[in-house]
Amino acid sequence: MTQVVIATKNRGKVKDFEAIFGPLGYEVVTMLDVAPDMDIEETGTTFEENAVLKAETLSAALQTMVIADDSGLAIDALHGEPGVYSARYAGDHDDEANIQKALRNLQGETNRQARFVCVIAVAEPNKETYYVRGECEGEITTEKRGTNGFGYDPIFYVPTLNKTMAELTPEQKSTISHRGAAIAKLKEKL
Numbered sequence: 001m002t003q004v005v006i007a008t009k010n011r012g013k014v015k016d017f018e019a020i021f022g023p024l025g026y027e028v029v030t031m032l033d034v035a036p037d038m039d040i041e042e043t044g045t046t047f048e049e050n051a052v053l054k055a056e057t058l059s060a061a062l063q064t065m066v067i068a069d070d071s072g073l074a075i076d077a078l079h080g081e082p083g084v085y086s087a088r089y090a091g092d093h094d095d096e097a098n099i100q101k102a103l104r105n106l107q108g109e110t111n112r113q114a115r116f117v118c119v120i121a122v123a124e125p126n127k128e129t130y131y132v133r134g135e136c137e138g139e140i141t142t143e144k145r146g147t148n149g150f151g152y153d154p155i156f157y158v159p160t161l162n163k164t165m166a167e168l169t170p171e172q173k174s175t176i177s178h179r180g181a182a183i184a185k186l187k188e189k190l
């Protein structure tokens with residue numbers, strides 16, 4: 001089975017990637033498998049910078065092709081926050097605290113428009129790194145709904161499906177999500 005190496009330690013992302021790459025016959029391998037002790041500091045101020053940083057760092061260490069995903073939630077009424085800081089908005093990778101902070105900051109706000117953004121970078125030794133970007137439009141709810149997914153999925157409402165991201169199966173999520181959109185673009189290039 002062909003392996004695809006992903007520079008992530010986020011189990012939620014891994015599930016999303018497996019839902020897409022699994023049916024295509026790829027085995028998804030992540031930092032949790034091959035570099036659990038490695039920490040890549042995300043010093044960039046854009047999704048693109050951080051995705052490239054993660055892909056190139058792990059690719060250099062393993063001397064193989066590596067894919068990285070840097071993603072987040074941009075809320076219009078909060079001027080694009082939490083953006084690249086989505087994972088650490090209220091506490092390092094504390095999804096529940098992050099959700100509560102977003103809901104608190106939007107209390108009484110009628111403009112609930114937001115989008116998920118996902119930038120996927122591909123780095124390979126002696127080749128030029130490239131990236132693709134996918135986005136998904138939605139609205140922030142006033143309370144959590146659904147138990148699938150990760151991060152802000154329970155408060156991200158997708159009007160076209162009348163469901164939050166957390167009410168979708170990983171397969172359904174992949175057909176409409178920012179990650180699915182980015183991977184669709186990636187497939188054209190791989």
Ligand SMILES: O=c1[nH]c(=O)c2ncn([C@@H]3O[C@H](COP(=O)(O)OP(=O)(O)OP(=O)(O)O)[C@@H](O)[C@H]3O)c2[nH]1
Nearest residue numbers: 008009010069070071072073086087150151152153
């Ligand atoms: O509800 C969500 N559904 C999604 O589909 C999604 N995609 C991203 N996010 C949020 O944005 C952060 C990424 O930050 P991020 O790209 O730095 O990843 P991470 O730090 O979690 O893992 P790693 O890949 O860096 O190891 C995540 O933690 C989440 O808070 C999502 N939330």
Ligand SMILES: [Mg+2]
Nearest residue numbers: 010042070087
């Ligand atoms: Mg991260």
